Amino acid sequence: STAAGRDIRLYGLSKFYGPFKALDDIDLTIAPGEFLTLLGPSGSGKSTLLMALAGFVEPSHGDIFVGGRSITALAPEKRNFGVVFQGYALFPHMSVAENVAYPLKVRGLDRPLIEAKVAEALALVQLDALAKRLPKQLSGGQQQRVALARALVFSPEVLLLDEPMGALDKKLRHDLQIELRQLHRKLGRTFVNVTHDQEEAMAMSDRIAIMRAGRIVQLGAPRDLYDLPETRFVADFLGKSN
Numbered sequence: 489s490t491a492a493g494r495d496i497r498l499y500g501l502s503k504f505y506g507p508f509k510a511l512d513d514i515d516l517t518i519a520p521g522e523f524l525t526l527l528g529p530s531g532s533g534k535s536t537l538l539m540a541l542a543g544f545v546e547p548s549h550g551d552i553f554v555g556g557r558s559i560t561a562l563a564p565e566k567r568n569f570g571v572v573f574q575g576y577a578l579f580p581h582m583s584v585a586e587n588v589a590y591p592l593k594v595r596g597l598d599r600p601l602i603e604a605k606v607a608e609a610l611a612l613v614q615l616d617a618l619a620k621r622l623p624k625q626l627s628g629g630q631q632q633r634v635a636l637a638r639a640l641v642f643s644p645e646v647l648l649l650d651e652p653m654g655a656l657d658k659k660l661r662h663d664l665q666i667e668l669r670q671l672h673r674k675l676g677r678t679f680v681n682v683t684h685d686q687e688e689a690m691a692m693s694d695r696i697a698i699m700r701a702g703r704i705v706q707l708g709a710p711r712d713l714y715d716l717p718e719t720r721f722v723a724d725f726l727g728k729s730n
């Protein structure tokens with residue numbers, strides 16, 4: 489199991505904002521090396537769950553374990569989880585290379601090592617030629633690749649992706665779905681992807697967790713979910729009662 493990493497277990501994970509329950513008592517085990525997608529309508533808690541995994545959202549209740557050890561109290565940079573944020577959240581005043589170097593600087597690596605790792609990460613996403621550009625000088629697809637390189641540059645055990653195709657047009661989304669799936673196979677790491685796009689979830693995932701109102705209401709392989717009476721799958725996705 490060392491090659492594929494460690495399992496992630498969530499126990500009774502809840503998040504309150506005042507009286508509002510954004511996450512409602514979530515139990516979930518993510519297998520080492522799996523591609524799991526959180527699928528659900530806007531406001532169902534997908535980003536909150538992903539950011540709780542990343543360490544940017546502090547749970548109100550519950551625990552997160554990786555390989556049997558609690559990480560609930562660990563700071564984000566101690567978790568070894570790479571994050572592609574919703575909308576990418578690139579630093580607008582930093583070049584592509586500086587954006588990708590950022591997580592390494594935060595972790596205190598020295599400069600020659602940072603330069604080598606940044607070059608490697610940019611090559612992985614085929615952005616070598618654009619290292620000196622600013623984010624605003626890039627297309628949406630190129631910005632997404634910068635976000636991906638920044639998330640992967642420290643060789644994280646787990647990659648967390650919050651609507652990584654959200655801002656892209658349909659053709660590009662399709663190409664990037666294939667690339668992301670290839671990247672997953674190549675790296676052999678655990679990927680947790682967030683989307684509200686049912687087709688994307690079906691095409692890419694080992695398993696899909698369908699979320700509604702802060703809960704996981706269905707969990708299974710695409711084929712198993714597809715085999716549900718179609719009306720039910722669609723109704724769950726839309727958040728209707730049946």
Ligand code: ADP
Pocket residue numbers: 505510528529530531532533534535536537
């Ligand atoms: P999704 O990513 O599925 O669209 P989110 O996880 O972003 O949903 O949000 C889930 C719910 O929690 C939404 O109703 C949202 O308004 C609420 N929420 C998220 N973050 C906060 C916050 N910082 N303060 C108050 N409410 C929040």
Ligand code: MG
Pocket residue numbers: 534535536574650
């Ligand atoms: Mg979201």
